[in-house]
Amino acid sequence: MQGRRAPVPTAITIAALLFLFVPLAIVVLFSFNSTGSLTFPFAGFSTRWYHQIIESVAFRDAVVNSAFVGAVVALSTLVLGTLAAYGLTRASTRLRTPIAVLLFLPLTLPGLFLGLSLLVLFSRVEVNLSLGTVMIAHMVYVLPYYLLIAVAALQRLDPALEEAGADLGANAWLVFRRVTLPQVWPVLLAAALLAFALSFDEFIITFFVIGPDSTLPLFIFSTLRRTVDPSVNAISSLLLVITLALFAIAFVLTLRGSRTSGLSIETEPIGSAAR
Amino acid sequence: MSGPSAGPRVRLRDVAKRFGDVSALEDVTLDIDDGEFVTLLGPSGCGKTTLLRIVAGFERPSAGQVLLGGHDVTKVPPHRRPVNMVFQRPTLFPHLDVAANVAFGPRIDGLSKTEIGQRVDEALALVRLDGFQPRRSHELSGGQMQRVALARAIVNRPQVLLLDEPLSALDLKIRLEMEVELRRLHREIGGTFIYVTHDQREALALSDRVVVFNEGRIEQIGTPNEVYRRPASPFVARFVGDANVIPVDVEPADDGAAEVTVGGHRFRTPASDVSGPAWLVLRPEVVGVSAPSDDRALRGVVRDLSFRGTGHSYRVAVEGLGDPVKAEVSGGSVIDLGFTVDLTWDPGACRVLPRDPGED
Numbered sequence: 001m002q003g004r005r006a007p008v009p010t011a012i013t014i015a016a017l018l019f020l021f022v023p024l025a026i027v028v029l030f031s032f033n034s035t036g037s038l039t040f041p042f043a044g045f046s047t048r049w050y051h052q053i054i055e056s057v058a059f060r061d062a063v064v065n066s067a068f069v070g071a072v073v074a075l076s077t078l079v080l081g082t083l084a085a086y087g088l089t090r091a092s093t094r095l096r097t098p099i100a101v102l103l104f105l106p107l108t109l110p111g112l113f114l115g116l117s118l119l120v121l122f123s124r125v126e127v128n129l130s131l132g133t134v135m136i137a138h139m140v141y142v143l144p145y146y147l148l149i150a151v152a153a154l155q156r157l158d159p160a161l162e163e164a165g166a167d168l169g170a171n172a173w174l175v176f177r178r179v180t181l182p183q184v185w186p187v188l189l190a191a192a193l194l195a196f197a198l199s200f201d202e203f204i205i206t207f208f209v210i211g212p213d214s215t216l217p218l219f220i221f222s223t224l225r226r227t228v229d230p231s232v233n234a235i236s237s238l239l240l241v242i243t244l245a246l247f248a249i250a251f252v253l254t255l256r257g258s259r260t261s262g263l264s265i266e267t268e269p270i271g272s273a274a275r
Numbered sequence: 276m277s278g279p280s281a282g283p284r285v286r287l288r289d290v291a292k293r294f295g296d297v298s299a300l301e302d303v304t305l306d307i308d309d310g311e312f313v314t315l316l317g318p319s320g321c322g323k324t325t326l327l328r329i330v331a332g333f334e335r336p337s338a339g340q341v342l343l344g345g346h347d348v349t350k351v352p353p354h355r356r357p358v359n360m361v362f363q364r365p366t367l368f369p370h371l372d373v374a375a376n377v378a379f380g381p382r383i384d385g386l387s388k389t390e391i392g393q394r395v396d397e398a399l400a401l402v403r404l405d406g407f408q409p410r411r412s413h414e415l416s417g418g419q420m421q422r423v424a425l426a427r428a429i430v431n432r433p434q435v436l437l438l439d440e441p442l443s444a445l446d447l448k449i450r451l452e453m454e455v456e457l458r459r460l461h462r463e464i465g466g467t468f469i470y471v472t473h474d475q476r477e478a479l480a481l482s483d484r485v486v487v488f489n490e491g492r493i494e495q496i497g498t499p500n501e502v503y504r505r506p507a508s509p510f511v512a513r514f515v516g517d518a519n520v521i522p523v524d525v526e527p528a529d530d531g532a533a534e535v536t537v538g539g540h541r542f543r544t545p546a547s548d549v550s551g552p553a554w555l556v557l558r559p560e561v562v563g564v565s566a567p568s569d570d571r572a573l574r575g576v577v578r579d580l581s582f583r584g585t586g587h588s589y590r591v592a593v594e595g596l597g598d599p600v601k602a603e604v605s606g607g608s609v610i611d612l613g614f615t616v617d618l619t620w621d622p623g624a625c626r627v628l629p630r631d632p633g634e635d
Contacts (some may be wrong), residue, residue: 163333164366166353168380168431175354178379182370 024240031233049234059235062219066200069131069215073138074196077146081195082188084143085150086176107144114141115208122209129211137209138199145198149191153184190250197246201239282345284309284467285330285435290339292325292491299325300491303339307435307484312461312468314478317488318514323471326488327437330469332356344434359428360437364444365420367412373399373423374408380431398430399423401460418449422456429464438470442477454480475515479503487511503558505626512556512626519557519600525550525627535627538595540573544622552630561624562602564589564616572617575600577610591618 034046053059088100106114118137119129127133157180165179166172181188203217210218216239223229283306292300300322307313315323328334330341332353341349348356359380367376374395381391399405402422412420421441428436438457442450458481461468472478478485479499487494487502487510495507506512509520523537527550532543537555567574575593582588586605593600600618610616 158364158366160362160364160366161368163353164360164362164368164427165379166333167331167358167360168427169354169383170379171352171354174383179368182368 027233028237028240030230031237033230033233049231050238053231053234053238056231058214059219062214062216065131065213066216069134069138070196070199072135073142073199074192076135077139077142077195078188078192080139081143081146081150081191085147085154086180088147088151089154103147104144106140107148111141111202111204115205118205119208129209131210131213133209133211134206134213134215137205138202141202141205142195142198146191146195149194150184150188153187153191154180157183186253186256190253193246193250193253197243197250200246201243283307284311284344285469286340286342286345287326287330288340288342290326290329290336290341292322292329292334293337298491300329300336303491303493305486305493305496307467307469309467310465312458312470312481312483314470314472314482314485315488316472316475316478316485316515317494319473321488322491323473323488324439327360327439327469327471330435331358331360331437357434358437359431359433360439361421361424361428361441363440365412365417365424367415367420367423367427369412372408373404373410373412373415376412376423377427377430379427384431394430395426398426401429401463402426402456416449417445418453421445421453425460429460429466433466435467435469438468440472443472443474450477457481479515485515487515489514506556506628509554509556509628509630512554512628517559517601519555519559519562519598521555521557521596521598521600522630523553523555523627525553533627538573538593540571542622544625544627549627549629552632554628554630556626556628557600557620558624559588559601559603560605561620562600562604563619564591564602564604564610565619566610567615567617569617569619572619573600574615574617577612577614577616580609580612589616591616593618 029042031049032045032047033042034044034048084103088096088103115137118133118140122129122133161183162175162179165175170178201217202215203221206215206218207221214222216235220232220235220239223232223235285305285307287303287305290300290303291298303322303326315326317323325334329336330343332348332351336349339349340347343357367373368379371379377395377398378391381394386394395408396405399407402425404419404422404426407415407419407423412423415423421444424441442453445453454477457468457470470478470481479502482499484496485499485502486496489510495502495511497505497507502511502515506515506518512518512520521537523535526534526536528534528543532545533550535542535544535553535555564577573593575591577589578592578599579590580587583603586603586607587609589602589604589610590599591602602618
């Protein structure tokens with residue numbers, strides 16, 4: 001039935017979307033403002049804030065640090081998380097459920113708590129705070145998100161495919177490499193990109209466990225604390241673009257993974273099943 | 276790979292399998308000879324697939340032994356067993372084309388490129404899919420997918436080919452074609468085939484021997500002819516083909532023959548080691564239907580009549596018997612609904628099985 005749209009829910013939806021996206025739009029808009037003012041009227045178009053931040057050594061260091069931490073976290077999560085997800089979906093041990101609960105636990109913990117407890121841990125074992133401790137903390141934080149995606153992908157895979165591989169002479173490792181991985185790698189790669197994105201703009205936990213270095217979110221925070229600096233708009237816009245790009249790539253990879261493989265993500269329009 | 280050795284190709288000794296508290300298989304002992312086409316037949320949940328998976332190595336038996344070519348493989352993992360399986364659902368690797376799917380096993384065995392190519396072409400020719408090498412699995416029909424799965428299995432020259440209801444997902448017409456293909460394939464490669472199905476027609480049509488399963492136990496092992504003509508139990512009689520299974524009483528007669536009483540009618544069977552309560556198994560095609568003439572014959576009223584191409588199928592209600600008696604008569608004149616008829620059969624063509632008193 002093609003009825004008229006109900007006016008009240010439509011209005012609420014539009015208001016909610018405006019509430020969510022207008023601040024983003026304003027940040028992006030003012031990142032191109034030619035004066036330092038953060039209020040209307042908009043004075044004119046300029047890229048001076050972008051030039052300013054790109055010339056800033058502190059900014060470049062922060063970006064490099066964030067990218068480095070993100071890359072290490074994403075790569076190690078890819079390896080460790082894939083192993084964990086494989087174990088969680090294939091092992092027949094009774095410990096599976098308790099292990100799964102433990103692995104997913106960080107999802108439910110507040111960042112504040114996670115950051116504080118990791119800080120206590122690091123000082124207890126007398127590890128100097130550095131980008132290394134940030135990487136460890138980020139892995140703890142990011143792993144459950146990665147697992148959610150990887151476990152779902154591995155569970156959707158038809159187990160008969162792996163049995164067929166074993167039947168044809170492949171040992172467990174060869175089954176994984178030649179049967180399982182070719183089906184799920186796009187999804188795993190997408191999950192690793194998400195891990196990178198999560199690490200790249202993580203603030204709270206980082207704040208606790210970072211040493212003398214700085215990451216991009218911390219750099220933005222410290223810049224703002226000193227003055228209301230319009231270059232923060234440019235930085236935030238860049239961060240926004242990078243994050244969106246990562247999510248877009250991850251999304252495309254997930255779609256690709258579901259199309260070319262034995263995975264079956266329901267792509268039918270909602271409601272067609274009711275017929 | 277599979278040099279001839281003395282003894283059966285596959286030997287199962289007292290194999291049992293429990294899943295938790297549920298017993299899926301009990302004391303299964305079975306020998307399968309080299310080159311035999313054996314079908315494991317039974318209703319779903321009877322343990323036939325579990326047994327096949329035990330032979331493949333996907334399941335470990337709770338008790339008993341599995342021997343392949345004389346070697347105990349009970350604890351050998353699937354990838355080191357010289358057997359290959361065709362699964363119920365098509366399990367082609369979606370990321371590989373047909374040629375690479377078939378080449379999967381030989382590649383793992385480390386054969387040379389030329390030999391792999393040769394073997395793949397050979398196997399595809401055997402399943403009549405020459406020229407399909409570059410296709411992807413989503414470009415194939417269900418029947419073609421199962422042919423590729425067959426090629427992917429036989430290319431490894433397995434000692435035993437395991438087939439787990441490979442035709443059940445296909446349309447009837449394709450299924451009948453594939454049956455012919457399977458028989459031809461079995462003749463051409465001369466291997467040992469173990470075939471699992473719940474379709475008794477398929478089992479009778481394909482196999483050298485049929486193993487009938489019920490509730491985790493073997494009910495009967497025999498050639499299709501034996502299983503059909505001399506069912507070992509009422510279950511087999513009902514499950515394999517159509518049958519009238521009628522409760523009767525048997526008294527031994529002086530000359531070694533037996534006197535059978537069925538619904539007030541008595542007749543003699545040549546010989547029977549059964550006496551007392553028994554089951555009379557009558558295939559519908561051995562039952563004759565005629566106008567009443569003999570007062571001592573089993574008499575009933577035609578309740579249903581349907582045309583069967585080669586003749587007619589009757590259901591005749593007989594007083595004193597629970598179910599109507601099914602009869603398939605070819606040719607002859609048609610006797611209409613409501614008419615009283617005599618049911619006759621050749622005493623040698625029926626089978627008498629023991630029955631527990633009170634069971635009917």
